[in-house]
Amino acid sequence: xxxxxxxxxxxxxxxxxxxxxxxxxxxxxxxxxxxxxxxxxxxxxxxxxxxxxxxxxxxxxxxxxxxxxxxxxxxxxxxxxxxxxxxxxxxxxxxxxxxxxxxxxxxxxxx
Amino acid sequence: xxxxxxxxxxxxxxxxxxxxxxxxxxxxxxxxxxxxxxxxxxxxxxxxxxxxxxxxxxxxxxxxxxxxxxxxxxxxxxxxxxxxxxxxxxxxxxxxxxxxxxxxxxxxxxxxx
Numbered sequence: 101x102x103x104x105x106x107x108x109x110x111x112x113x114x115x116x117x118x119x120x121x122x123x124x125x126x127x128x129x130x131x132x133x134x135x136x137x138x139x140x141x142x143x144x145x146x147x148x149x150x151x152x153x154x155x156x157x158x159x160x161x162x163x164x165x166x167x168x169x170x171x172x173x174x175x176x177x178x179x180x181x182x183x184x185x186x187x188x189x190x191x192x193x194x195x196x197x198x199x200x201x202x203x204x205x206x207x208x209x210x211x
Numbered sequence: 212x213x214x215x216x217x218x219x220x221x222x223x224x225x226x227x228x229x230x231x232x233x234x235x236x237x238x239x240x241x242x243x244x245x246x247x248x249x250x251x252x253x254x255x256x257x258x259x260x261x262x263x264x265x266x267x268x269x270x271x272x273x274x275x276x277x278x279x280x281x282x283x284x285x286x287x288x289x290x291x292x293x294x295x296x297x298x299x300x301x302x303x304x305x306x307x308x309x310x311x312x313x314x315x316x317x318x319x320x321x322x323x324x
Contacts, residue, residue: 143303144303199244
């Protein structure tokens with residue numbers, strides 16, 4: 101199973117871009133990179149996912165390196181409500197489609 | 212994406228008893244998943260539940276302790292049996308596939324006393 105490595109915690113000033121890195125050096129060719137976040141006491145919330153190309157949606161941008169061994173989630177203008185634990189997940193390539201969570205990055209956005 | 216209603220949202224239970232958690236999805240889904248999140252920890256997958264077949268459990272989780280039902284494509288239950296204080300956690304259900312993404316319920320906060 102491909103594993104991910106994320107920093108334990110990060111800080112970001114409100115209004116600035118938050119750049120959350122993730123290493124997944126053992127990723128397989130058909131495995132997606134997913135980002136979820138969990139705001140305290142809530143269920144995880146989907147942010148974005150990608151396979152090879154960079155992706156952007158209304159919440160964030162996902163930059164995947166050409167060798168696919170790492171990626172960066174970008175929150176372009178962080179707000180206090182973006183304070184959460186952010187999980188970078190590589191989908192396990194089995195028929196069960198199960199999603200395995202790592203330890204995540206605790207992002208603290210400060211005023 | 213699908214919407215999942217999970218209940219109860221929280222409960223306080225006596226040790227030795229059992230609690231059944233329900234998840235209702237607003238559309239038919241193939242895969243459903245159950246997770247446990249112990250205090251201050253990440254989510255740990257308990258099992259995968261497909262309709263019409265036995266659930267597949269992850270290492271460290273057994274059917275006698277966490278029986279799962281999946282009677283149709285919109286519903287699943289997880290029972291936490293013979294509870295002890297160590298079972299105090301948040302339990303979450305989820306549905307989805309790698310191609311289309313995953314949706315989570317709001318979680319059940321269980322406290323065993």
